[in-house]
Amino acid sequence: MKPANMPLVTTIKERCRVCYTCVRECPAKAIRIVEQQAEVMPERCIGCGNCVRVCSQHAKRVTSDLDHVQALLKGSDPVAAILAPSFPAEFVDIEYEIFVGMLRSLGFRLVNEVGFGADLVAAKYRHLLERNPDERYIATTCPAIIGYVERYHPELVPFLAPIVSPMLATARMLHRRHGDNLRIVFIGPCIAKKGEATSDAVVGEVDAVMTFVELGLLFEMANVSPSRVEPSDFDPPHGAYGGLFPISRGMLQAANLEEDLVTGEVIAADGHQEFVDAIREFELGDVDIQLLECLCCNGCIMGPGISSETPLFRRRAQVSRYVRQRMHHVSRAEWKRNLAEYLKGDLTREFLANDQRIDKPSQESIQQILRQMGKTKAEDELNCGACGYDTCREHAIAIYRGIAESEMCLPYTIEQLKKTCGELMLSHEQLATAQDALMQSEKLASMGQLAAGIAHEVNNPLSTVLMLSHVLLDESRPDAPEREDLAMIVSEADRCKKIVAGLLHFARENRVEVRREDVGGLIARVVLASKAPDNITMHVEPVQETIWAEVDRDQIIQVLTNLVQNAIAAMPVGGTITFRYGQKDSQVWFSVSDTGVGIPEENNKKVFEPFFTTKKAGEGTGLGLAVVYGIVKMHHGDIRLESNADPAVGPTGTTFTVTLPKTRRTPITGDAA
Numbered sequence: 001m002k003p004a005n006m007p008l009v010t011t012i013k014e015r016c017r018v019c020y021t022c023v024r025e026c027p028a029k030a031i032r033i034v035e036q037q038a039e040v041m042p043e044r045c046i047g048c049g050n051c052v053r054v055c056s057q058h059a060k061r062v063t064s065d066l067d068h069v070q071a072l073l074k075g076s077d078p079v080a081a082i083l084a085p086s087f088p089a090e091f092v093d094i095e096y097e098i099f100v101g102m103l104r105s106l107g108f109r110l111v112n113e114v115g116f117g118a119d120l121v122a123a124k125y126r127h128l129l130e131r132n133p134d135e136r137y138i139a140t141t142c143p144a145i146i147g148y149v150e151r152y153h154p155e156l157v158p159f160l161a162p163i164v165s166p167m168l169a170t171a172r173m174l175h176r177r178h179g180d181n182l183r184i185v186f187i188g189p190c191i192a193k194k195g196e197a198t199s200d201a202v203v204g205e206v207d208a209v210m211t212f213v214e215l216g217l218l219f220e221m222a223n224v225s226p227s228r229v230e231p232s233d234f235d236p237p238h239g240a241y242g243g244l245f246p247i248s249r250g251m252l253q254a255a256n257l258e259e260d261l262v263t264g265e266v267i268a269a270d271g272h273q274e275f276v277d278a279i280r281e282f283e284l285g286d287v288d289i290q291l292l293e294c295l296c297c298n299g300c301i302m303g304p305g306i307s308s309e310t311p312l313f314r315r316r317a318q319v320s321r322y323v324r325q326r327m328h329h330v331s332r333a334e335w336k337r338n339l340a341e342y343l344k345g346d347l348t349r350e351f352l353a354n355d356q357r358i359d360k361p362s363q364e365s366i367q368q369i370l371r372q373m374g375k376t377k378a379e380d381e382l383n384c385g386a387c388g389y390d391t392c393r394e395h396a397i398a399i400y401r402g403i404a405e406s407e408m409c410l411p412y413t414i415e416q417l418k419k420t421c422g423e424l425m426l427s428h429e430q431l432a433t434a435q436d437a438l439m440q441s442e443k444l445a446s447m448g449q450l451a452a453g454i455a456h457e458v459n460n461p462l463s464t465v466l467m468l469s470h471v472l473l474d475e476s477r478p479d480a481p482e483r484e485d486l487a488m489i490v491s492e493a494d495r496c497k498k499i500v501a502g503l504l505h506f507a508r509e510n511r512v513e514v515r516r517e518d519v520g521g522l523i524a525r526v527v528l529a530s531k532a533p534d535n536i537t538m539h540v541e542p543v544q545e546t547i548w549a550e551v552d553r554d555q556i557i558q559v560l561t562n563l564v565q566n567a568i569a570a571m572p573v574g575g576t577i578t579f580r581y582g583q584k585d586s587q588v589w590f591s592v593s594d595t596g597v598g599i600p601e602e603n604n605k606k607v608f609e610p611f612f613t614t615k616k617a618g619e620g621t622g623l624g625l626a627v628v629y630g631i632v633k634m635h636h637g638d639i640r641l642e643s644n645a646d647p648a649v650g651p652t653g654t655t656f657t658v659t660l661p662k663t664r665r666t667p668i669t670g671d672a673a
Helices: 021-025 050-054 067-073 096-105 115-133 143-150 156-161 166-177 192-197 213-220 248-255 276-284 314-330 332-342 364-371 392-401 410-475 483-507 519-529 553-569 624-634
Strands: 009-011 031-034 036-038 060-062 079-083 111-113 185-190 208-211 266-270 291-295 515-518 538-539 548-551 575-584 589-595 640-645 653-661
Touching: 009 036, 021 031, 021 050, 031 653, 050 060, 050 213, 050 332, 067 185, 067 213, 079 115, 079 653, 111 166, 115 166, 115 248, 143 156, 143 192, 143 276, 143 291, 156 276, 166 185, 166 192, 185 213, 185 515, 192 291, 208 213, 208 548, 213 548, 266 276, 276 291, 276 332, 364 392, 410 483, 483 515, 515 519, 515 553, 519 538, 519 553, 548 553, 548 653, 553 575, 553 653, 624 640, 624 653
Parallel strands: 079 111, 079 185, 185 208, 266 291, 538 575
Antiparallel strands: 009 060, 031 036, 515 548, 575 589, 589 653, 640 653
């Protein structure tokens, strides 16, 4: 016998896809989500098996009694198989005599119909209602219904009809007929029967419970097939209309009780949602009835322990056909004698309240949980049911109880994913920018070292050429034929000297002297010293406060001067150069904007590369912005370019924005950019 506290259903975590279907379909809300894994809580589980039935991934495992049954069959005591009347719905293509023969070949000494136990139970219900016309009862033929009432409506336990189920009625009848040493194995479509057999009130009356699925495995393990067995009939006593019990409202017909829509004295409900509503209304007193007959499934023929995929009404037809067939062979007189004899036995039982209800949290606690999921207004509560709960508030209560997680809310999870994607995109852009800056710095550093070496090597012979060419030019007569050539040599040598000087500036060979400077003052000095054409105006946007920064004055002036020269070159027909500056937190910034032709987008990443220029040959060295970039990086700053070269998009022009720290972070030693 398995322990009473053993879970009836467990989860195979490797298969669980966290779709929350089992949560949605569980009428007892006995499934807890922990770290995105569905876990059945044994103390709350009523064994209805809905989670097993609806799990498309087959992630729910039913506790098996196979080993225990095999041990019983190998033991010395006789073993009886009592078969639920729903078996025709599972073993559709096997005649019942062959099926009984298959059970006997497994080693069962007796094979009995639970249908006769159902006949006993039906008679007991008829007598109960006749003797107590003023009492109200909830039928107790379905163990999942009993478990639900005991756990979630304990106040209704006194209303549970004090009558055993057909399984227990059959077991008691067989023990009375064959002795207490008879071992009994129930075979049926119900998982809740496993829990019923081990409940404290009736423990030991049934030794093991197998589902039809388990029986199929046992046949396979024992190599039992229909073609290898001899036909056999059930052992007496045989059932009659009790065979209708697995069909919805079958118990009422077997007991000759009518669900009269006029009197409303008897009401039947089936299905995991309908029975919950019926019991709730019964408790509230909204229905004035004598008997509420509930089945957790849509009839036992739809139980979770059935593997057949045959639709509902074909299953009903199979059971009905079997009952009609049996009624032709059953002796009516013998059936009545057996019924009268075994009705004398004890077919009553008690039920025990097992309150699993949890107090609801306060409204403030619910509101706080809803706010954490982004539900601040009533219209935010979509009640979409994706989490497995009917409403957002029920989900919030489940979170409070520790059996659900916020991530189960689909809209909340989508919003979180959007937020995360946005953050990842921003991080990706920042990383890409940092990578580009690093590559640019490494490239400029390598080129700076090369430029420094070349400049040093070229500078000495160039100085000699420049000096001698000036001497020769000074000593030549004004009308000397070679004077024009000497002037060309001097001019080109001077241009080479400027190029070499630019290389040295780019390589940052000179040291940087940092002092506290007024940024606005540096800009004003550059504006005053710049010689712009008449068709270009310069404008400085005023700032109310003095903005200070620790920088190398000459180097920053050079940055501004180079940016101004670039702006002038970009406005051949004139325009405006605008200076802006300010401070934010621990940084200062300044920008130089022009209304020129703009820089094409494909050149934006090239403008800081040495020797890159769009000017005509001889008009520029392509080192101006490379020098600017080097100086800015030496100050641990950043330079950003914004430009538009397409008039169709908007006004053309370019803005360079330089951001620098207010104070020096580390000593600036003049390393290459």
